[in-house]
Amino acid sequence: MIALLAFLLECAAVAATVGVLASLLVRGAFMLPWPASRLRPAFRADGAFVLGTLPAVVALAVVAAAAAPSLSAVLGWSHDHCGSHGHHLHLCILHSSGLRPVLAVVGAVALATFIFRAGALVWRVMRTRARLAALEALGSTRPGTFPVVAVPGAPRLCHAAGVRHRRILLSASVEEVLASSELSGALAHEEAHLRRRDPLAALLLSLAGLFVPPPLARVFLSAYQTAAEEACDVEAVLAVGDGTVVAEALVKMAALQRRASTVAGVPAFGKLALEQRVRQLLEGEARPAAPSRALLSAACAGAGVLTLALVHAAFLHHAVETALHFFS
Template sequence: MAALAFLLECAAVAATTGVLTSLLVGVATLLPWPASQVRPALRADAAFVVGTLPAVVALAVVSAAAAPSLSAMLGWSHDHCGSHGHHLHLCILHSSGLRPVLAVVGAVALATFVFRAGGLLWRVRHTRARLAALEALGSARPGVFPVVAVPGAPRLCHAAGVLHRRIFLSASLEGALAPQELRGALAHEEAHLRRRDPLAALLLAVSGLFVPPPLARVFFSVYQTAAEEACDAEAVRVVGDGTVVAGALVKMAALQRRARDVAGVPAFGKLALEQRVRRLLDEEAPPALPSRALLFAMGAAAGVLTLALLHAAFLHHAVETALHILS
């Protein structure tokens, strides 16, 4: 019973912390920031850190709150529960009993997390199977990132792969583009792979398990739009003409109306088309910058977790007090 109460209480803490943090960063995300003055690559980095922050904070708070109990169970520290018997214990050794409110919140949070995680796992497995089938049909052309030429329909121009990075390009699309347009489209997809956008998309999807679905979609969309604009800038650098890239975007969008996204990265020309074309035609494309989103996110996660563990005793007591009041 103590272990079950501990699990449900930790689930309730994680869910509550994730929702509150996502609401705070969601408000900040929706504020009218002067985004046009910030380079797309930097906006994408910021959006990735913001999108993963609720999950990082939730895990850090739960880890810090559970640390004293787990440490005592493993014999690494003394049992602290006898020193505060006046409120609920977040402890796997000394449960205060399964409180109905916490039990319901924890059970719903845990069931929702497992359901959404199962859906994400199914989508990842389905995507991998689909990519493997397409790769078996096509032929790979060597390069910094291999281009898998897929015959006939489906109409693809996608960057894919977390570890095995490559570009899928259908013959029907390749024949529909002028040489410079095709060069720009491939440069755009290569930029996705250099930025490791498929990996970032997967990490954002995992982090979204700690966030209400509507906000998770907002965080994901903000990141994807900024990443697409950053890759457009790289395509302009390679081709040397923003109008060529804009023309390729419009042409590809018309050809890919029913194409589905692959591996978390939208097909070239599918996302925020009007906004991107206007930027390419009306403004000088900003210089391309390398993505540091994963580095920034890892630094933020390490900092938050270290800070939480350094103040584990305080957070543990604060969480117990809050749970006692709410239950």
Template sequence: MIAALAFLLECAAVAAAVGVLASLLVAGVFLLPWGVPRSRPALRAEGAFVLGTLPAVVALAVVAAAAAPSLSAVLGWSRDHCGSHGHHLHLCILHSSGLRPVLAVVGALSLAVFSFRAGGLVWRVMRTRSRLAALEALGSWRPGLFPVVAVPGAPRLCHAAGVLHRRILISASLEGALAPLELRGALAHEEAHLRRRDPLAALLLSFAGLLVPPPLARVFLSAYQTAAEEACDAEAVLAVGDGTVVAGALVKMASLQRRASSVAGVPAFGQVALEQRVRQLLDAEVRPAVPSRALLFATGVGAGVLCVALLHAAVLHHAVETALHFFS
């Protein structure tokens, strides 16, 4: 029992330490010039998503690789290797070195903070789903590639929603608040979010942020959302052929949505980086849309990091044990 508890707390401490270190390195990259022109926001969004999820991927890969020899021995897949290095702490569920006070405190705090943040995130996701269901029950559905749900009354909604069942929620009253071309631009913007699967990306970034210090998690999510909004603005310009029309719709919607909140992880049209986006729309040329490959890239990077970690599991296992022994 003590060995299992020590193993759990040590793994939690390792995940927290690696997540913090990796996120600090990634934050340093965010402060550097991107090297991607501001006219290519889709590429910036992809980079922000990959970098934002990287600390969690690295933390999980290191913990998996460090724990693999011990778990493999428990399952009978490999021999018990602990007898070959008795000179330092064992990260092992079979041969614990006992609960070290420093590791026990760090691991326990890490688990408590992670559980609290994870519970809060799951609660927010469930609350959002409940609100969406309530709004959709009041609205009328309009068929299309991405169905549009026209919700009567306030608030002034214009949201892309749905991870699997993608749709757009919009207040029916917006048809009177926006000119027809402006409304078309707003809907094209939300359709772009759904084609890019931004609700799913935002959700994954939020879960990846559980292994990152909260201030940095917000920075990573904000960087992705800002770039994604600009990418969707560019697609809206392609749909209406005039950036000033989309800029005008943004300003109107920002005034109407001052108290609106994000739905399903995607901010309302006009909520994020308004001044920056309006300036970009007025200055930028109409360019072909670039499909989002952020999820594909991140999956490839994650799989690559995990494979490398597992291929060098023995080395990582020994390095983690040595570091734990030194710092505990």
């Protein structure tokens, strides 16, 4: 039992340490003077998503590779290798070096923090789903490529929602404020979010953020969401043919949403980087939209990192054990 507890806490300490170090490197990459203005917003969103999920992927890959030899020996898939390096701590269920105070504290804090943040995320997701369901029960649905749920009442909604059941929530009062062309632009923007699967991407980024410090997790999520908003603005301009119309819709919706409640956790039209987006809409040249490849790119990157880690599992296992022995 002690061996299993020590193994769990050591793995938690490794995941937390690698996640923090990797997130600091990614934060440095965000601060480099990349020629971002020359890239389409969709490409910047893809890059922000891959970078934002990379610390979690690296942390999981390192832990998986470091724990693989021990787990393989327990399952009888390989021989017990611990006898060949008895000069330092073992990251092993079979031959635990016992609970080391420093590692036990770091691992326990990391594990408790992860569980707390994961529970908070689940609670926010469930609360948002309940609020959306309550609003939708009061409204009526209009069929389309993505259904539009017309919602009565106080919330000034123009939101893309849903990971599986993708739809747009639209307040009836918003239709009264926006001109016909402005409403078309706002709906085209939200449809672009759903085609890009931005609600799913935001959820995955929030999950990946559990492996990095909260301030950095917010930076990574904000970078993706801002670029995704700009990418959807591009598609809205292409739909209505005039950036000024989309800009006016953004300003009107931002004013409405400042004076009214919104649904927490749901991307809102007109909420993020308003001044920057309006300036780009008024001054920027219309460029063809680009499809989102964020999920595919991140999946390929994650598979590559995990494969590389498992191929070099013996090296990573030994390196992690040496580091744990040195710092404990």
